[in-house]
Amino acid sequence: MENNIQDLKPTQHLAPPLGGGGGVGSSVSVFAPATVANVVCGFDVLGFAVNAPGDEVVMRxxxxxxxxxxxxxxxxxxxxxxxxKNTVSVSVKHYLESIGRTDLGLDIELHKKMPIGSGLGSSSASTVAGLFAAKTLLGDTSDPIHQLPFAMKGEEMACGHGHADNVAPALFGGFVLIRSYEPLDVVRLPHPKDLYCAIVFPDVDVPTREARQIIRTKINMKDAVTQWGNIAGLVSGLFMNDIDLIGRSMQDVLVEPVRSMLIPDFYKMRDMAMELGAVSFGISGSGPSVFAFTRDEATAHAITQKLQQHLTGIKIGSNGYVSPINDAGPRVV
Structure with missing residues (x-):
């Protein structure tokens, strides 16, 4: 799905707002899902959506x-x-300006149903829920790709960098590859239907801006080649429905070695997950959430429970989630 990033004409794809003419009383409630970005080896270019947690926006x-x-x-x-100053309203404002509807009045309620600073795309879920709500109220039936640049504006405000590996899967659902940022070119990837994700969010603070600042800006060619091979292997495994290849490919020699230092007992938790049958294990986004791919739901629950028990043992609270990959994206509730 390639984005030409062409502004919509004021009437293109649009129907009258709900309630007719934009009067008070027209409203919609939208849920948008959390996302796992980077997916270990795909820094800033890979991400997927999960069923829970997520955020909800009520717009009138x-x-x-x-x-x-x-x-x-x-x-x-x-x-x-x-x-x-809010990512939801800023993104919606850019969207309304692009379609020539600055005459419209919108009121926003944001209900955070997921932790802030979790590494699970908290700002992305809010932003996408807001954009989808505005799109729904306007009767806009255009391809969701048109909302991606506006969602990226929200990410830029939230963390200083307008990356798309959270907002794209939150907006489209599924597993997403950002092939290029200039020009913006996004590809929806297939994935094994029986692939489950176990997520654990340790209650520690890892701000996204700071987590980006510790990443190396220069890498050696050997590490680059290793990373390229792993990204290609992961994408191939997704297309081939080869879970073993997916697992072998999910290794990160560039970012994880640095960011893992910010997550208590990261490598110990990885060993626990792999011993319980995980296909792979890594950091979700910038952390501190960690995730594991599994072949079935029961294994995902076992891993989540074990990791949470371990964190409790070292006096760290946590939240746990189990989900298949969410192909639906945002939805009206």
Whole structure:
């Protein structure tokens, strides 16, 4: 799915807003899923969506032009209510400007149903839920690829870098490859249907901006070749439905060795997961969440339980999630 990033004409693909003419009372509630970015070896170019956790946005059409935020829950007061500083409202504003609908008034409620700073695309889930809600209210039936640049604007505000490996799978669902950023070229990848993901979020703080700053800016050719081979092997395994090849390919010699130092007992947890039958194990996004691919749901539950027990033993709280790859993306609830 290639993005030509052409602005929509004001009337292209659009129907009247719900409720007719944009009056108060038109509303929609949208859930958008968490995502696992990088997928070990694919730094900034690979990601997939999961069923849970995720975020929910309730959006209402108002009579006064402009975007307001009336409520945010589940964030412990950490997120800004100012529409000029919130990733959801900023992304929606860019979208409305692109289609010539700055006359529209929208009020946003954001309900955080997932941890902030988890490495699971928290800002992406919120942003995508907001964009999908606005798209739904406008009756916009265009390809979701048109919303990707606006979602990336939200990521740029959240972490200083407009990468797409979280927002793209949250927006499209499934397993996604960002082949190129300039020009933006995104590919939806197949995947084995029986592939499950076990996710554990340790209750430790690993801010995304700081996690990016510790990554090496120069690498040697030997490491680069190893990484290229692993990315190619992972993509091949997804196409070939070869879970063994997927597992062999999910090794990272560039980013994981540095970021793993920020996650307590990372390598010990990896050994535990592999002993229980994991196909692979790695860091989700910038961390501190970790994830394992498994061949079935039962193994994923066993790994999640074991890792959470270990973290409890070293006095670290955690959240655990088990999910297949989510092919649906955002949905109206």
């Amino acid at each position: 059409v108002t009579n006064k032009p402009g975007i307001t935020i009336s409520k945010i829950t589940g964030d412990d007061g950490r997120l800004p209510m100012d529409p000029a």
